[in-house]
Amino acid sequence: MSTEHERTLAAVHQVAAERSNGSLLCATQPHSDTLHFVVDRSAMRAVTGGLVDHLGARFLISVGTDRRPLSGDFGVLHIFSLDRDHLYVLVESPIPADDLRIDSITPVVPGAAWAEREFQDAVGVRAEGHPDPRRLLLPDDWPEGLYPLRRDFPYNFRPPADDAARPKLAGAPAGASVFPMGPFFPVLEEPSYWRLFVEGERIVGCDTRLFYNHRGIEKLGDSVLTYSAIPHLAERICGICGFIHSTCYCQAVEKAAGIEAPRRARYIRTIMLELERIHSHLLWLGIAGHILGFETVLMQTWRIREPVMWLCEAICGNRKTYGMNTVGGLRRDLPDSVRPELLRVLAEVEKEVVAVREAVAGDSALHARTQGVGTLSEETARSICVVGPPARASGVAIDARIDHPYAAYDEIRPRIVTEEAGDVWARVVVRLGELAESIRLVGEGLSSIPDGPVCAEIKDEIPPGKIGVSVVEAPRGEAIHFVLTGGDNRPYRWRVRAPTYPNLQALPAAIRDGNIADTPITLGSLDPCFSCTERVETIDRRTKAVRVFSRAELLKMCRARAKGGG
Amino acid sequence: MVWLLLGCLLNVAIALLLSPLYEGLLRKMRAAIHSRVGPPVTQPYWDLLKLLGKEDLRSGGGMAYAALPALTLASVLLLATLTPMGAAAPLAFAGDMIVVLYVAGMSAVLIMLSGMTSGSPYGSVGSSREMMMALSVEPALAVSLAVGALKAGTLALGGMVDFQAQNGPSVSMSIAGLAFFLALQAQSGKLPFDIAEADQELMGGPLVEQSGPRLALFRWALWAKQLVLAFLLVEVFLPWPRLGIPVVDLLASGLKVLGVLLLVALIDVVNPRLRIDQAMGYFMRVGLASVSALAFAVIGR
Structure with a gap:
């Protein structure tokens, strides 16, 4: 194992050295699972291309940072994952403040398309040669030349509104007409605008405008809040995967600061994460039924789901947004009194899930609407860096719980569920399989949970300038948090990537040549995120x-x- | 003449006043299968009342557009007077099954027109789906009625009802009745065939731009249509027992209609929506299968 690990490290170093062609500025290993290269920006495209071509690295996310108060320049960092080798590879380039450009890596790493547009919007470093450099994140009426994630930009600044501003969207190709889906549409739980180009009902292309609800959470994290306040904000990134984001953030800070969360806390995190997956997958199954007009599926799966929400309430006082995580562990222990109830409810849920699975599996009309629909080939899924059930349904066997074990997943090992077909049905099958698996994991976690404290004591201040990358397998795919620690009791840079981010980029490929009628379920099958009520x-x-x-x-x-x- | 008028009034009244009640019962059953309590049975009446009291907003102009909702409801009421309900159809002298088929198709055409003239892309896609559905469902409807005509040797609905009531069930009429039932599922806009309205895809399709009193009339027309077609089904294909006492026969028909519509609603709750091409293929096969009923009818089975 260790020699193999060393061989991989050597291979990564070799690619970085060869591809950077003498402009490798620095290579460090901040953690045993993280390699950090600093290369001259002229070599960025070659190095990242080499990582993907030679080592099969998977692109995760980019981070653009305004480092003028620290070193007088900007930084662009691309994060990659070598899944089999349990390794993160960070490739960074310094960008001089008077020449904010870097070669786009999208031509060699298609999955980086949005990430690059995002740092272009947020810190103003231009991605040269990007195939589609339009605005992604900022509102249409945001003035040119204002970059919200720069350090000198106040977090509460509001530019004047301009209601006449419109997104720059592509027109329909010759012979096709426009069929708008959104920004508000019955099956979209969040505003997003899909501009479908159709010939009759066949889709020949589409353009999109999203980020209508951008809340500036990262900005708050590095300007207003403190390390221990951020978990509560992170939890509110998503109404369903709240615990996932707070765990992911805490892990990133713990890693950067060298804090070890106690075993018991890791087990409880695992149990809560799996409970979230259970209620999220049940919720999703209901939504999928609703999208197809199959309201009985919606009503029944949500009825089955409800006791799981009550369990969460019994554990932490809330159906959602648990407020349990903090840097170093948990703020609250798992009470022993809920254990019998937990096991009883899960046994009940398991029984009902089996019944639902049997009903769904034999429904020929459901097959007609989901098989061969919204297909993503393995090749496309890999190139767009799709994550979670959509990736696993296309035969891409990635799962953060296995690839980068965190919490207690090194001891409670999940079994990965994959399918080959890549269509909506395959995504249904994968999620149903994961439901059963999650129920098993909660049971296993409960039976082997160790005693002890749930929060590590943090005596020293968190040192500045440290990097932490953390992933958590959310129900929708892997969530990523990157933290660069700062000096004033808050991160200097906190970067969040939710799983829907890469998955939505795959939608144009999945609906192409399909039918208008198949678009809502195809979008739904990616399980885009939304909020639920308290x-x-x-x-x-x-x-x-x-x-x-x-x-x-x-x-x-x-x-x-x-x-x-x- | 007075009896004729009274008969027409009775059929119109059944279609107008009872159709929301049937709809309310169907909603109750849906709710039961969903593990919900569901709205009260009288909810559809309140829905209509509420919509009728709202502001009349129009997305299109012109006399024809303004009159479409009323015309749609009128076409369904005309169909009601041509349909036997417990007794012979009051306007039976005015038209045979061919006329009934035309009048039954009218409301779909009118709804299609309102979708096309509403100026919404959802409306136009919905209308084109409505048209495709009508084109594939009507043949099944026509063939199944033609089987009855062939058996009874008359195109008049009354004759067909009498023949079926006297001679009892037969292979050909059973197949034809099944085809008619599936056509009813589509004609009343129920899953898996509510493809034209498809809330989750087209936000109501042809009716997307309709609101207030106009929507109330369209809704009312659709509920009345499902009731009238269900009456047509039970009278032509399941007329037994026919006692000859109009009140009792009407009550019996009303109960049978409830049974048929509950079955329609049951299929509705346990199915997802099909895609338009899948539905068209389905009705192509239903149409072909009902031709076999014609063959059985020719050999007298």
């Missing part, structure tokens, strides 16, 4: 009395209203 808490403003409505009360109120109001 219970209601009211506060009387005069008496400050807090009244919490229980589920039963809310249900009663809903029904009384329906009866009374008609």
Whole structure:
């Protein structure tokens, strides 16, 4: 194992040295699983291309950083993963502040298309030779030349609005007409604009405009919040994968600062992560049914899902947004009292999931709508760097829990579920398989959880200038958090990549030559993220009395209203 | 003449006043299968009332566009007067099964027109799907009625009903009835055939731009149409027991219609929506299968 690991390290070093052609400025290994190369920007495309071609490296994300207060320049960092070798490879180039350009790597790494457009928007480093350098992240009325992630840009600055601004979108090719899907559309839980070019009902191409809900979370993290406040914000990145993002952030900081979370905390993280996967996959199955007009699937899967939400509430006081994670471990232990209930509910859920799987597996009409629909070939999935169930359904056997073990996954080992067909049906099968697997993992975690503290004591200040890369396998695919520590009790740069980011880039390929009718389910099968609601808490403003409505009360109120109001 | 008018009024009243009730019952059943409580049975009446009281907004201009919702509902009511409900159809003298087929197709054409003139891409895609559905479903409907005509030796619906009531079930009429039932599933816009409206794809298709009183009339027309076609199905293919007492026969038909529509709703809840090409292929096969019913009818089975 170790000699093989050393051989891989040597191979990476060799590619970096050869491809950079003498302009390799620095090579370090900040952690046992992370290699960090600094190359001259002229060699960036060659080095990254070499990593992909020779070592099969998978592109994760790019980070553009304004380092003027530190070293007077900017930095562009591309993060790659060598999945089999459990290794991250970081390739960075310094960019002089008076010449903000770097060669785009998108021509050799197609999956980097959005990441490069994003640092172009956010810090103003131009990606030269990018095939589609349009604006990605910033609103259409954002003034040219304002870069929000630069250090001298105040986090609360608001440029004047211009309602007349419109996105620059491609026109329909000759003979095709435009069929707009969005920005608001019944099956899109979030605003996103898909401009489909159709001949009759056949799709011949599409253009898209997204990021309507960009909230500037990364900016808040490196300008306003502190290390220990960020987990709460990270949790709110997504309404479903909240725990995933807070875990991912905490792991990145722990890694950068050399903090070891206690074993028990890692086990509880694993259990919570798998509970999230269970309720997320059930939610997704319901949404998929709804998109196809199959409301019975929606109603039944959400009924099955509900007890899992109550479990989460019993564990941490909330259905969602648990507030459990903190740097160094957890803020709250898993109470022993929930254990029997947890096992009972999971056994029940497992039984019902089997019933759903049997009902779904034999439904020929469902097969007709999902088999051969929205197909992503393995080749396309790899080149766009698709992650999660869509990747595994196309035969790309990647899973962050196995490739970069974190939390307790080195001891509770998940079995990977893959399919070959790459269509919507394959994604259904993969997710159903993962549901059963997650239930097994929670049970295994519960039975082997060690005793002990749940939070490491952090005595020293977190040193500045350290790098931490962390991944977590969310239900939708792998989430990535990158942290560069800073001096003022907060990260200098915090970079987040949610799994939907690469997956949405695959949609144009998946719907091409398909039918309008297949587009919603194809988009749905990538499981784009959305929020869900909490219970209601009211506060009387005069008496400050807090009244919490229980589920039963809310249900009663809903029904009384329906009866009374008609 | 008075009896004729009263008969017409009765059929129109059944179609208008009872169709929301049937819809409400169907919703209750859907809810039960979903593990929900569901809205009260009277909800469709409240829906109509609410929509009728809203502002009348129009996305298209012109007299024809303005009149389309009323014309659609009128075409369905005309169909009701041509359909036997517990007794012979009041306007039976005015037209045989050919006329019934034409009138049954009218509402689909009118809804299609409103989608095309609404100026929305969803409306036009929905209308083109509506047209494709109509073209593939109508043959199945026509062939299944033609089987009845061949058996009874008359094109008049009344004659067909009487013949079926007297002679009992037969192979050909069973196949034809099944084909008619599947056509009913599509004609009433139920899953897996609600392809033209397809909320999740086209946001209501041809009706996407309709709101307020106009939407109320379209909705009412669609509910009435599903009820009238279900009456047509039970009268022509399942007329037994026919006692000759109009009130009892009407009650019996009403119950049978409820059974048929509950079956329609059951199929609706346990199916996803098909794609338009898949639905067309399906009805192509249904049409061909119903031709075999014609063959059985020719050899007297």
